[in-house]
Amino acid sequence: MPSPVRARRTQVERREESERALLAAASEVIAERGINGASLTVIGERAGMSRGLPTHHFGSKDALVARVASAAQDRMADVLLDAIERSGHGAADMSGLDLVRASIDAYLEQFEHPSAEDRVLLVTWGATLPSQSSIEGMLDADRRAYEGWAQLITRGQHDGSIRIDVDPAASAVILHGMLRGVASLLLTESEYTDMTSVRATVDAWIAGALSPEVGPERT
Amino acid sequence: MPSPVRARRTQVERREESERALLAAASEVIAERGINGASLTVIGERAGMSRGLPTHHFGSKDALVARVASAAQDRMADVLLDAIERSGHGAADMSGLDLVRASIDAYLEQFEHPSAEDRVLLVTWGATLPSQSSIEGMLDADRRAYEGWAQLITRGQHDGSIRIDVDPAASAVILHGMLRGVASLLLTESEYTDMTSVRATVDAWIAGALSPEVGPERT
Amino acid sequence: MPSPVRARRTQVERREESERALLAAASEVIAERGINGASLTVIGERAGMSRGLPTHHFGSKDALVARVASAAQDRMADVLLDAIERSGHGAADMSGLDLVRASIDAYLEQFEHPSAEDRVLLVTWGATLPSQSSIEGMLDADRRAYEGWAQLITRGQHDGSIRIDVDPAASAVILHGMLRGVASLLLTESEYTDMTSVRATVDAWIAGALSPEVGPERT
Amino acid sequence: MPSPVRARRTQVERREESERALLAAASEVIAERGINGASLTVIGERAGMSRGLPTHHFGSKDALVARVASAAQDRMADVLLDAIERSGHGAADMSGLDLVRASIDAYLEQFEHPSAEDRVLLVTWGATLPSQSSIEGMLDADRRAYEGWAQLITRGQHDGSIRIDVDPAASAVILHGMLRGVASLLLTESEYTDMTSVRATVDAWIAGALSPEVGPERT
DNA sequence: CATGAATGAGGTTTCATTCAT
DNA sequence: CATGAATGAAACCTCATTCAT
Numbered sequence: 010m011p012s013p014v015r016a017r018r019t020q021v022e023r024r025e026e027s028e029r030a031l032l033a034a035a036s037e038v039i040a041e042r043g044i045n046g047a048s049l050t051v052i053g054e055r056a057g058m059s060r061g062l063p064t065h066h067f068g069s070k071d072a073l074v075a076r077v078a079s080a081a082q083d084r085m086a087d088v089l090l091d092a093i094e095r096s097g098h099g100a101a102d103m104s105g106l107d108l109v110r111a112s113i114d115a116y117l118e119q120f121e122h123p124s125a126e127d128r129v130l131l132v133t134w135g136a137t138l139p140s141q142s143s144i145e146g147m148l149d150a151d152r153r154a155y156e157g158w159a160q161l162i163t164r165g166q167h168d169g170s171i172r173i174d175v176d177p178a179a180s181a182v183i184l185h186g187m188l189r190g191v192a193s194l195l196l197t198e199s200e201y202t203d204m205t206s207v208r209a210t211v212d213a214w215i216a217g218a219l220s221p222e223v224g225p226e227r228t
Numbered sequence: 229m230p231s232p233v234r235a236r237r238t239q240v241e242r243r244e245e246s247e248r249a250l251l252a253a254a255s256e257v258i259a260e261r262g263i264n265g266a267s268l269t270v271i272g273e274r275a276g277m278s279r280g281l282p283t284h285h286f287g288s289k290d291a292l293v294a295r296v297a298s299a300a301q302d303r304m305a306d307v308l309l310d311a312i313e314r315s316g317h318g319a320a321d322m323s324g325l326d327l328v329r330a331s332i333d334a335y336l337e338q339f340e341h342p343s344a345e346d347r348v349l350l351v352t353w354g355a356t357l358p359s360q361s362s363i364e365g366m367l368d369a370d371r372r373a374y375e376g377w378a379q380l381i382t383r384g385q386h387d388g389s390i391r392i393d394v395d396p397a398a399s400a401v402i403l404h405g406m407l408r409g410v411a412s413l414l415l416t417e418s419e420y421t422d423m424t425s426v427r428a429t430v431d432a433w434i435a436g437a438l439s440p441e442v443g444p445e446r447t
Numbered sequence: 448m449p450s451p452v453r454a455r456r457t458q459v460e461r462r463e464e465s466e467r468a469l470l471a472a473a474s475e476v477i478a479e480r481g482i483n484g485a486s487l488t489v490i491g492e493r494a495g496m497s498r499g500l501p502t503h504h505f506g507s508k509d510a511l512v513a514r515v516a517s518a519a520q521d522r523m524a525d526v527l528l529d530a531i532e533r534s535g536h537g538a539a540d541m542s543g544l545d546l547v548r549a550s551i552d553a554y555l556e557q558f559e560h561p562s563a564e565d566r567v568l569l570v571t572w573g574a575t576l577p578s579q580s581s582i583e584g585m586l587d588a589d590r591r592a593y594e595g596w597a598q599l600i601t602r603g604q605h606d607g608s609i610r611i612d613v614d615p616a617a618s619a620v621i622l623h624g625m626l627r628g629v630a631s632l633l634l635t636e637s638e639y640t641d642m643t644s645v646r647a648t649v650d651a652w653i654a655g656a657l658s659p660e661v662g663p664e665r666t
Numbered sequence: 667m668p669s670p671v672r673a674r675r676t677q678v679e680r681r682e683e684s685e686r687a688l689l690a691a692a693s694e695v696i697a698e699r700g701i702n703g704a705s706l707t708v709i710g711e712r713a714g715m716s717r718g719l720p721t722h723h724f725g726s727k728d729a730l731v732a733r734v735a736s737a738a739q740d741r742m743a744d745v746l747l748d749a750i751e752r753s754g755h756g757a758a759d760m761s762g763l764d765l766v767r768a769s770i771d772a773y774l775e776q777f778e779h780p781s782a783e784d785r786v787l788l789v790t791w792g793a794t795l796p797s798q799s800s801i802e803g804m805l806d807a808d809r810r811a812y813e814g815w816a817q818l819i820t821r822g823q824h825d826g827s828i829r830i831d832v833d834p835a836a837s838a839v840i841l842h843g844m845l846r847g848v849a850s851l852l853l854t855e856s857e858y859t860d861m862t863s864v865r866a867t868v869d870a871w872i873a874g875a876l877s878p879e880v881g882p883e884r885t
Numbered sequence: 886c887a888t889g890a891a892t893g894a895g896g897t898t899t900c901a902t903t904c905a906t
Numbered sequence: 907c908a909t910g911a912a913t914g915a916a917a918c919c920t921c922a923t924t925c926a927t
Binding site: 040041042043046128131134135138141142152176179180182188189195197198203210214217218 | 258259261262264265350351353354355356357360361367370371374395397399401402404405406411412414421422425428430432433436
């Protein structure tokens with residue numbers, strides 16, 4: 010229960026609360042209608058505020074979208090970290106392969122019941138596919154994400170949990186792409202797919218492809 | 229008045245030619261700017277024709293987009309069939325696994341130097357990710373595509389080229405998702421990735437995951 | 448009475464008529480409310496047409512304003528030429544000084560009962576005074592106008608009607624500035640000024656300053 | 667509590683200082699961008715203060731603009747008075763004609779290197795040209811200014827320095843208009859004009875037109 | 886006295902669509 | 907069959923103003 014002495018909020022609190030409400034509303038609306046379909050008017054109203062507030066706070070629609078996108082990325086990164094921490098051992102103790110598998114499983118698990126912010130992650134990415142389209146910072150985030158996979162793989166090769174003859178860059182592209190593609194399918198076809206089976210199968214593929222024990226022959 | 233042995237093109241031919249030009253132009257513009265960014269005016273002009281022609285021929289923008297999307301899907305299906313036919317043996321002689329591997333490799337090969345129509349395939353797909361967004365017939369096409377993969381896998385299980393304990397539905401989701409995700413990454417990050425290595429690695433993953441010889445243990 | 452055979456207008460006629468109506472309406476509204484106060488909505492409605500038509504025809508408000516401004520300039524140039532032609536002799540027969548005097552008198556006469564287009568001439572000019580403001584082609588028109596005065600003065604010096612020791616450039620600046628300043632005052636203070644007397648006095652000043660007979664001493 | 671000998675500024679002083687800063691900032695911004703282009707936000711920030719301060723102090727934008735305009739007029743009046751005082755003799759000793767000539771020369775000299783406040787004088791005037799536009803007190807100031815010229819001329823006629831047959835009202839209009847028109851031209855075309863020559867020529871015109879010695883014949 | 890968060894009217898512009906030619 | 911003129915809804919954005927702090 011908040012102290013009754015401060016029934017009124019300070020300016021800073023008002024601003025922060027508004028921004029939070031606007032970002033949440035923007036995530037919702039973008040997840041529903043896409044970036045173009047999400048008008049600032051609707052976002053403002055969804056946040057329970059006025060039409061002009063989104064521009065007032067973020068300066069432009071582009072800036073708001075960029076904020077929404079990066080918030081979604083940050084949130085997913087947190088989800089993955091949390092999942093790894095909750096997986097029993099600290100991240101420091103886990104092998105590279107286990108880190109990869111735990112991360113990917115957590116990612117897919119997240120999309121079994123995706124929130125607006127989860128969906129926004131894929132919606133904003135889908136909007137970058139036209140060649141001229143560009144969302145502020147999107148490409149960079151992409152590159153960081155897949156360099157993260159490459160580093161995990163390299164780490165796994167050092168600790169012996171991942172085969173030496175794996176190409177970290179190529180495998181990172183495939184992991185990253187597979188995650189997104191599968192998550193997107195889950196989004197649009199959720200009623201047609203058995204999530205648990207998909208997650209198990211993805212895990213098996215990755216284990217088979219990366220673990221050194223008995224790998225597939227390279228073609 | 230008797231028709232003079234088709235000295236000039238018939239109405240039907242002219243209409244078809246206009247439609248072809250409009251579809252090609254629409255593919256280009258959508259690939260560049262996305263569906264929303266592609267205005268009918270620009271599409272008409274890009275086709276070397278008038279502003280009002282797209283509406284005149286297709287009735288509405290939605291209808292035109294649907295036509296563009298399904299044309300892109302049809303074309304990709306043709307590419308895959310061609311690739312399989314060119315792969316030496318007829319499709320009837322190939323094992324289920326080989327069909328899967330050949331199809332996937334052809335798909336990725338196509339995206340090494342993607343045309344506007346290739347890109348439009350992914351752009352229209354990316355536009356379906358918002359929950360309310362719907363492009364006419366897109367969901368159906370999606371479902372057909374991934375049921376195709378499932379059938380190929382089942383066929384492979386019958387002819388012994390694919391392990392029995394593989395879940396065709398789940399694997400189909402993963403194959404389909406991986407293809408799209410990887411192709412999309414190639415689109416936006418083409419200069420950062422070694423295509424040949426990616427294709428080889430994808431093939432190795434699939435072979436390892438599906439071939440019966442020495443599969444990974446299921447977790 | 449228009450021929451009943453062509454009750455319907457051609458596309459070209461429609462466009463031209465619309466443009467004329469829009470330019471006239473824009474002149475009116477700009478004369479009344481200034482450039483900023485003249486919204487495209489009001490201009491469209493004043494022309495008896497839709498809100499969006501001004502943009503449709505001219506592409507942007509800036510382009511429309513530029514058209515309005517240059518139309519006003521052209522019209523005033525025509526008025527001056529007409530006045531000179533009507534002044535009895537052809538322009539070729541008149542001395543430089545007489546041309547200057549006739550032009551200036553016609554200009555001021557025009558502002559005794561200014562039309563919207565006359566007023567627009569000064570309104571658009573007034574809008575160029577802020578240092579960053581710029582209306583397409585306005586500065587050029589300005590320069591052409593005052594170079595015209597300078598040429599007339601030089602011509603007068605050659606034909607003996609204007610004193611040799613007059614500096615054409617400086618006098619052109621003064622003539623041009625005086626015209627505008629006086630016309631502007633007439634616009635805002637019309638009820639307080641005796642136009643006829645002002646015109647006569649201006650003419651006397653100019654005659655006295657430029658005619659060679661008995662000039663004022665230079666200070 | 668006794669005031670500690672003004673260790674800190676009084677409220678009144680702070681308010682006056684803020685207002686001065688705001689007026690200076692407003693003059694700058696209006697001189698640059700015009701009245702419409704000058705937003706209260708920018709003016710507040712240019713003054714090194716907050717966004718809301720202009721409204722807080724002046725109540726409305728219109729009121730602020732009126733203050734800026736009248737401040738600019740007052741300042742120019744001071745400049746002219748100073749110039750006359752510095753011209754050697756007191757104003758009381760000078761003839762009407764000399765007062766006119768000195769005032770006008772000082773005005774034009776001021777516009778050789780115009781400050782923001784000088785420019786704002788013409789910018790606000792230019793904004794009064796649309797027929798419906800009205801800046802509080804602008805018309806009155808205008809009338810006062812040109813009645814001032816008329817009085818000077820009448821005084822000159824009494825002291826014999828100005829010809830009797832000059833119409834004071836008409837001449838006042840011309841003087842006032844010429845000043846503004848020429849000053850405005852200097853503003854936009856400063857690099858194309860030889861200021862010194864313009865000032866000398868203006869002075870010669872006026873001397874010739876008003877001085878009784880050998881006037882031009884009236885037409 | 887001063888700040889700046891919030892509002893909402895109004896501006897320009899884009900664009901799918903209708904319809905006359 | 908084809909053109910493009912015209913409409914008007916809706917988008918983003920700017921900004922004066924109000925009001926809580």
